[in-house]
Amino acid sequence: MARALLSRRIFFSITWILLGLTCHTQSSPTPAVLWHGLGDSCCNPLSIGRIQKVIESNVKGIYVRSLQIGTNFFEDTFNGYFLNANKQIAMVCEKLAKDPKLKHGYNAVGFSQGGQFLRAVAQRCPNPPMRNFISIGGQHQGVYGFPRCPGNSSELCNLLRQLLNQGVYVPFIQDNVTPAEYWQDPLNKKEYKQKSVFLADINQERGINATYKKNLMKLSKFVMVKFENDTVVQPKASEWFGFYKENSTSETFTLQQSRLYKEDWLGLKAMDHAKKLVFLKTEGDHLQFSNKWFIQNIVNPYLK
16 A cells, blocks of 8 residues: 555656656747858847847747857858858857757758858758758859848958959869859859869759758758848849759749759758748848848747
C-alpha cells in the first residue's frame, strides 16, 4: 500500500514537472536571427537596429540576435564587401551553434545580401534548426549590374566597382570581393558556372548536393519579399528566384520557369506544392518599408 502511494506521488510529480516544462516552452517565443545587407552593420540604429526594436516591441520576451561579422562596426561593414561569402557563412554557423538560446531553433530574417547568405546557412548548417526563413530583397539568383552601390560609404562603393571592372570571375576577385560571388553573367553562363565560388554552388548549378536540398526542405516557411520599384537589384526578379534569360539582359524568367524549379534541384518545387513558399511584394525601393508593413506582413505571421 505504501509503495503504491509512493509510486503515485512520484508519477504525479513527474507529470506536473513535464506539464510545467511544456507550458514554459509554449510561452517562450522562437528566437529571431537577423543578417544585414551590404554596406550595413548589425546594430545601426537607423536600419537593423530599428528592425530589432520593432520585433522586440511586438513579440514579448523574444530573443533577437543581429549578426555581426567581425569584432566592431567597421569590420562588420568592411567584411560585407570584402570577406569571402563562404567564410562568412562558416563563421555564422559556428556562432549560431554556440548560442545556447538558439539550440531549440530560430526564425531567420535576411536583408538583401544577408538574404541569400542565410539561405546558405539553412542549406549547409541545419543545427540549430531554422524554422521560418524570411528573405527581404535577397538576390537568390544573383545580380547582373550595379545601378547604384548600396551602403553609406562612397569610398568602399568606388573600390568595389573598380575591382569588379577588373574581371568579376578572376580568382582573386571571386575570393575577396563579396558581391562578385553572387554575380551571374547571363551572357557568359559557362564561365559563371565554372568560376562562381558561392552562388553556383548553393544553387546546385555544378551538380546536386542532396544535403543542401534536404536541409532547405526542413523549413516551415520560405518567405521572399520583392521590391516592385527596386533600383539597386538587377534584375529585381532575383528576389523571387527569377533572373535574366540566357544571352539576354532585358527578358527575365520566373522561378517556376527555371530548370532549378522544374528539376527541383533545391526542393523548391516540392516546397511550393506544400505551400511552404510565400511570395510577398511591396511598392518601395530596395529595403524601403514602413514599420507597419513589417509588423503586419512579417512579424505577426512569421515571428510570433
